[in-house]
Amino acid sequence: MTGYAMLLEESQDRRVDLGLVEYLRAGEVREVDIRTSDRRRVLRIRDRVRRIQGGKLPDRPNGVPCERCPVLESCETRQTLASKFF
Numbered sequence: 108m109t110g111y112a113m114l115l116e117e118s119q120d121r122r123v124d125l126g127l128v129e130y131l132r133a134g135e136v137r138e139v140d141i142r143t144s145d146r147r148r149v150l151r152i153r154d155r156v157r158r159i160q161g162g163k164l165p166d167r168p169n170g171v172p173c174e175r176c177p178v179l180e181s182c183e184t185r186q187t188l189a190s191k192f193f
């Protein structure tokens with residue numbers, strides 16, 4: 108919702124502080140505040156996506172079930188020393 112609100116702000120050149128989520132099965136509409144912390148999170152995710160697009164893959168997290176992964180042979184992620192401990 109926040110990402111969409113930010114895109115809307117950019118295209119409409121106006122601030123969006125509230126969104127509406129419609130739960131069809133429940134027949135309910137709920138208001139969602141567009142929070143500053145979520146805006147920061149969207150920007151961090153955007154930056155991560157850009158880094159991946161630029162060829163820098165994220166570190167391999169601990170406990171990932173790589174042994175069953177179909178792309179294990181070609182996977183280029185790596186496990187850093189830090190990700191081994193955290």
Ligand code: SF4
Binds near residue numbers: 171179184
């Ligand atoms: S092999 Fe690579 S893509 Fe597959 S689960 Fe492990 S880290 Fe993820």
